[in-house]
Amino acid sequence: xxxxxxxxxxxxxxxxxxxxxxxxxxxxxxxxxxxxxxxxxxxxxxxxxxxxxxxxxxxxxxxxxxxxxxxxxxxxxxxxxxxxxxxxxxxxxxxxxxxxxxxxxxxxxxxxxxxxxxxxxxxxxxxxxxxxxxxxxxxxxxxxxxxxxxxxxxxxxxxxxxxxxxxxxxxxxxxxxxxxxxxxxxxxxxxxxxxxxxxxxxxxxxxxxxxxxxxxxxxxxxxxxxxxxxxxxxx
Numbered sequence: 001x002x003x004x005x006x007x008x009x010x011x012x013x014x015x016x017x018x019x020x021x022x023x024x025x026x027x028x029x030x031x032x033x034x035x036x037x038x039x040x041x042x043x044x045x046x047x048x049x050x051x052x053x054x055x056x057x058x059x060x061x062x063x064x065x066x067x068x069x070x071x072x073x074x075x076x077x078x079x080x081x082x083x084x085x086x087x088x089x090x091x092x093x094x095x096x097x098x099x100x101x102x103x104x105x106x107x108x109x110x111x112x113x114x115x116x117x118x119x120x121x122x123x124x125x126x127x128x129x130x131x132x133x134x135x136x137x138x139x140x141x142x143x144x145x146x147x148x149x150x151x152x153x154x155x156x157x158x159x160x161x162x163x164x165x166x167x168x169x170x171x172x173x174x175x176x177x178x179x180x181x182x183x184x185x186x187x188x189x190x191x192x193x194x195x196x197x198x199x200x201x202x203x204x205x206x207x208x209x210x211x212x213x214x215x216x217x218x219x220x221x222x223x224x225x226x227x228x229x230x231x232x233x234x235x
Contacts, residue, residue: 033102
């Protein structure tokens with residue numbers, strides 16, 4: 001595989017972001033789809049202890065939603081892999097929760113195939129988006145802008161940020177990393193009216209935002225321009 005570990009990660013930019021050097025958006029998609037395939041081919045799968053740890057974390061995040069979000073809300077989990085977060089949301093009563101992922105695996109009842117930077121939902125149709133896959137985004141501004149487009153005017157966004165990256169760390173599938181979490185928090189705030197919660201754990205920082213800013217006609221036009229291998233310049 002061309003992209004392995006930190007071998008194709010660029011140096012941090014002026015904002016502290018570290019991006020993987022893909023030759024095209026198509027190459028990015030291929031690389032991201034490989035993650036699940038490699039996990040399954042390794043035979044390691046998803047150990048019970050790891051799934052249990054993720055379930056506990058999801059319960060800690062989502063319990064705050066019960067008093068804020070109605071049970072029939074449309075909730076979309078972005079980069080949901082096998083759908084553990086969707087499972088937890090449904091157990092908490094959010095019956096319309098579902099996930100999208102570039103590679104949800106075969107016959108996944110919780111997660112649909114989809115690209116979280118090219119969402120196929122109508123404008124203002126979603127009550128809440130959740131993701132812990134910001135480090136797999138090709139471009140964070142596009143990532144946040146797409147969520148602004150599909151969220152209802154008073155909708156929510158809940159994000160988990162991985163710890164800040166230190167050069168040399170293993171990063172086999174991450175596409176965008178950061179040396180300062182606070183910069184990503186500020187990027188998110190550029191797209192939403194207010195932040196309701198911001199809490200830090202040893203390995204994660206999570207934030208709950210509400211009220212996506214209006215999605216301009218210029219941004220709509222830009223999002224409709226799907227880059228091809230020929231159109232997208234090398235990073």
